[in-house]
Amino acid sequence: MKETLLLTKHMREYPEDSHLIETYEKNNGYRALKKVLKEDNPEDVINEIKNSNIRGRGGAGFPTGVKWGFLAENEDRYLVINGDESEPGTFKDRILLERDPHQLIEGVIITCFASNIKKAFIYIRGEYAKPARRVQDAVKQAYEKGYLGNNILGTNFSLDVVVHLGAGAYICGEETALLNSLEGKRGEPRLKPPYFPAVMGLYNKPTLVNNVETISSVPWIVQNSGKEYSKLGVEGSTGTRIFSLSGHVNNPGNFEIEMGKSFGEFIDTFGNGIKNNKSVKAYIPGGASAPWFTGDQLDIKMTIDDVANAGSMLGSGAVVVMDEDTNLVYAAKSIVSFFAHESCGQCTPCREGTTWLEMILERIASGRGRLSDISLLIDICDNISPGLDWPPKMTTICPLGPSAVSPITSLLNNFSDEITNMIPTKIPITQ
Amino acid sequence: MSWEKELIDKANEIIELYPEKRSALGPLLYLAQEKDGYISNDSIIQISNLVGITEVQVKSVASFYSMYKEEQTGKYLLSVCKSISCEINDSRSVIDSVKNFTGLENYETDNDKVFTFEEVECIGACGGAPAVQVNYETVEGLTPEKSLQMCEWLKEERPELVVADELQEKFGGVKSFDWAIKDNTGSSYSVPGFQNIGTAKEKNL
Numbered sequence: 154m155k156e157t158l159l160l161t162k163h164m165r166e167y168p169e170d171s172h173l174i175e176t177y178e179k180n181n182g183y184r185a186l187k188k189v190l191k192e193d194n195p196e197d198v199i200n201e202i203k204n205s206n207i208r209g210r211g212g213a214g215f216p217t218g219v220k221w222g223f224l225a226e227n228e229d230r231y232l233v234i235n236g237d238e239s240e241p242g243t244f245k246d247r248i249l250l251e252r253d254p255h256q257l258i259e260g261v262i263i264t265c266f267a268s269n270i271k272k273a274f275i276y277i278r279g280e281y282a283k284p285a286r287r288v289q290d291a292v293k294q295a296y297e298k299g300y301l302g303n304n305i306l307g308t309n310f311s312l313d314v315v316v317h318l319g320a321g322a323y324i325c326g327e328e329t330a331l332l333n334s335l336e337g338k339r340g341e342p343r344l345k346p347p348y349f350p351a352v353m354g355l356y357n358k359p360t361l362v363n364n365v366e367t368i369s370s371v372p373w374i375v376q377n378s379g380k381e382y383s384k385l386g387v388e389g390s391t392g393t394r395i396f397s398l399s400g401h402v403n404n405p406g407n408f409e410i411e412m413g414k415s416f417g418e419f420i421d422t423f424g425n426g427i428k429n430n431k432s433v434k435a436y437i438p439g440g441a442s443a444p445w446f447t448g449d450q451l452d453i454k455m456t457i458d459d460v461a462n463a464g465s466m467l468g469s470g471a472v473v474v475m476d477e478d479t480n481l482v483y484a485a486k487s488i489v490s491f492f493a494h495e496s497c498g499q500c501t502p503c504r505e506g507t508t509w510l511e512m513i514l515e516r517i518a519s520g521r522g523r524l525s526d527i528s529l530l531i532d533i534c535d536n537i538s539p540g541l542d543w544p545p546k547m548t549t550i551c552p553l554g555p556s557a558v559s560p561i562t563s564l565l566n567n568f569s570d571e572i573t574n575m576i577p578t579k580i581p582i583t584q
Numbered sequence: 585m586s587w588e589k590e591l592i593d594k595a596n597e598i599i600e601l602y603p604e605k606r607s608a609l610g611p612l613l614y615l616a617q618e619k620d621g622y623i624s625n626d627s628i629i630q631i632s633n634l635v636g637i638t639e640v641q642v643k644s645v646a647s648f649y650s651m652y653k654e655e656q657t658g659k660y661l662l663s664v665c666k667s668i669s670c671e672i673n674d675s676r677s678v679i680d681s682v683k684n685f686t687g688l689e690n691y692e693t694d695n696d697k698v699f700t701f702e703e704v705e706c707i708g709a710c711g712g713a714p715a716v717q718v719n720y721e722t723v724e725g726l727t728p729e730k731s732l733q734m735c736e737w738l739k740e741e742r743p744e745l746v747v748a749d750e751l752q753e754k755f756g757g758v759k760s761f762d763w764a765i766k767d768n769t770g771s772s773y774s775v776p777g778f779q780n781i782g783t784a785k786e787k788n789l
Contacts, residue, residue, distance in 0.1 A: 238708055239705075241668045243706075321650035399713060400672055405760070487666065491667050491705050
């Protein structure tokens, strides 16, 4: 099993200066853009993206070409790059922003050309100060070289790009919350419908919202054709994908592979096995929102559909491995605390539910749990996500609330002993 | 303290970048925080005038986001991650170590205004867990001992500019990715070291 380097090739080959425009240009950088501008046929670009069958890399896995097709006609249309990567376990966009910002910017320009957009925003989470600086510098260089601004490379096409920094709210990764945040409002997800920002987005104008990794793939697809891209990976999960591997592995990191291999092979090959030769107790296949798989389920294939069929999601491509010694109650509590902290507070089931789940888990983790706590946990989870199904049913505007349910159902379905063992059979009498 | 002309000019330049004034609210709050170390009431009034919304609306937004501080922070904001990858790699011992050294609980600032301590959620450094940010500059692969040394060093040396690469080299361990580009950029304040201006040279197409 080998990596297939499309997006991370350049940064591997030029570890010292992959972020500079000179290095990028020397290595076929901005050539896809020149080709697109020369041929001057936006429809072709959209068709290449459709042919590539690329699905969004932010988490939902929506087909990018279809999304672009939804973009409504309007004088003002916008592109917003979602760089609010905050899903625990995920750090793939961080390297794309920090190490190869021009790849993203070229993708942005091509996307805007294809969809006749004149203004783009790159929204980067506030904590990514260094990556944001790199992107900012790269944007400046691109202006100086005439890749951005008025009449790009002597054509009639003009584009402005603004780098915008978030301020520490995970929820702004939800696309409508991100748009509110960009409008200078609280980062609260919008009520749906309208379902698609492509119809009604930023300032209620048609807006494309795409993930950093998705748009970083655009130059390669345009340069090599959508058909070539679709040959990589497997049907339904074409192309390469950058997986962030963390947890109890010997060699954590970002690895770009074609989708379709098994998680076990991935963890062994790239993670170089588990620390101290331990075994895997459980692992998270796609970020903290995703239900866990057990150590017996390592042969599941890393594709969007295989993971979904097995009852979880590939999400943001963050694989977190937990070894045999991990206290899964603490692990679940950490994830639930995350969602309790990040709940925007609009919907009662999420705002109240996640807080109560956190407090009950805290009680159990500190050894003061009650046997009735387990049914209480289930009851609260059921109020947030009725039936505890996957994919989750929702009583909330966005999927943040149901995401807090995932670790608890994972725990109770497969590792219920762990939680009951932490509950004392005799309740200590405190004075 | 109200804003000086220079700062107001800078603010207006940021506002120009956006199709609607209010979009500049986030960057302007960072300007305010860079000036005072927190979002002061004076800044709120100033920003509400600049953007054309009420003071309550400014406050409402400022209080929503965790990176806008309502109280003055210390020179070094220590944000220790406690999310899942860090949690299972024993971030709690790093948290304890930092807490012991600084004597601070969550969100507290010491009397000398040197350190502010906070436990934070995922900072995207999961491959280098446990990880810490100092003024939003990331240091990965810490241990309780190393984090203690880092705090001591900061207290002794009082560097004006916190540089991620420097801290990583001195105190860090395993990293999220190891093909590293070295640079000397960093942050001097408890806001992300990031220039808001200069993105759009040609506006209003």
